[in-house]
Amino acid sequence: MATTLANMGPASRIISSLFRRSFVKKHVCASSRFMHFTYVPETPPKQLGVTTKMNFFQSITSGLDIALANDPSAVLFGEDVAFGGVFRCTIGLKEKYGAERVFNCPLSEQGIVAFGIGVATTGATAVAEIQFADYIFPGFDQIRTEMAMYRYRSGNEFDCGRLTIRAPCSAVGHGALYHSQSVEAFFAHCPGLKVVMPRGPIQAKGLLLSCIRDDDPCMFFEPKVLYRSASEEVPTGDYMLPLSKAEVLVEGSDVTMVGWGTQVHVLREVAALAQQKLNVSCEVIDLCTILPWDQETVMQSVVKTGRVLIAHEAPITMGFGAEIAATIQHECFLNLEAPIERVCGYDTPFPHVYEVFLLPDKWRCMEAVKRLISY
Structure with missing residues (x-):
């Protein structure tokens, strides 16, 4: 959250991490009971090929898996990411690609974003996870001042375009003031970013792959209430959906x-x-x-x-x-x-x-x- 690693002792870090996992187990797994809408699955276009049933978080995992497999420079990191993430979006990826490419970070959102900027400026592909969008604000200065501005301030000589920041967002049933916020408007005021929010599993995978491969840095917000409540027949292969197209x-x-x-x-x-x-x-x-x-x-x-x-x-x-x-x-x-x-x-x-x-x-x-x- 806002506390940096230097200011947080080992016991506090463990307690904070356990609290977040407890929140997920208690609130998100039962989130469909609190949904204020009915989710209706969509059917993917036939040209996208073979499909299998996936829920929202599994479609995210599939997209990340493809990105890591096809791009040797791609790295995936964040709080608890190596363990699969509190929402399980990165489950199995450390075992498949190794601890040098899928790894945990300290509980410092500012540090996670700054590290991602550094990775992307070298020409590598960086996918950073902020555990909840509600806790992204300690990293806001890095996102606004560095990530969004890097290409412009260098006259297009340098950029951090292969950086995507993922973050679970929006209402989850009873997440209250620190676990249900929608923060997209803050980042829509930052020229240089792309801001994306999918509505379901098919769209989530295709848009995520488009963000990861885009030449501009992207904010990818995932409505957390959909992680387990939304399931569709999702194409198993590599596909992308266009950004900036309604x-x-x-x-x-x-x-x-x-x-x-x-x-x-x-x-x-x-x-x-x-x-x-x-x-x-x-x-x-x-x-x-x-x-x-x-x-x-x-x-x-x-x-x-x-x-x-x-x-x-x-x-x-x-x-x-x-x-x-x-x-x-x-x-x-x-x-x-x-x-x-x-x-x-x-x-x-x-x-x-x-x-x-x-x-x-x-x-x-x-x-x-x-x-x-x-x-």
Whole structure:
């Protein structure tokens, strides 16, 4: 967390590590009971070849395995990574590739990020894990000042482009203020980074491999509630999905709904409910990449529908939905038939037993759809 190795004794480090593992065992393994949406598996394109059933964390493991196998310079590191990680995303990789390529780091997020920058600037491929996105902030200075700026400040002579930082994020059922945050908007304000958040196992593997191989440093946020609750037939081979390309998951004509990560599944339920109850046709867009985001796909949809709902779990003030709304207002003002609606988390630390009241669930989103069509 924020404490550096120098300031933390052996006993404290052990207690901290055990606490995190206990959290995972208690909260995440039972997370599907607390989900505010129903996960519906997707089917991969046939051209991606042979598939096998994987849950979300297994698809991450598969992607990391392929990256390590195909790139001898690739290294994977973070807190408890050599043990498989508290979420088991790196299970078996140390045994397969050795302790020189898959290894643990001290409990210092600043140190993990700084080490990753150093590895990437040598031309190697670095994949760093921050155990929870909530604890990434001690490393924020390194990410913002060094990682994002390195190429620009050297006039493209040097870069740390082969660096990907993975971090579990978002609501997990009752993770409270330190284990349920969505932090993507902080990093969307950092020119030089790419920020990605997948919605399911098929997408997670393909986007992760794209991030690892990209020439710019990437932040890859994994909604932790999906680790064991989301399963799909995932292609076993090597494949990549394009960054900065949104996906239209449900086509519609009356309302454009934009989300990412777990919120996409909420919006899918809202689209079905709106069609059934209101005879309203909603188009659902998964942004996939938050920075740089796919403005063209979103604007084309808004021109068609004239009404927009943006939803995300992060607090509403300065959430990334505000940037989307501002861009839509600028580019599609004459096409809008109603004010843009945002349904997001509230401006408060994440609660514990009251988490259900903070999340932008289908009922809050449904009320926003009603406001849009009745304006």
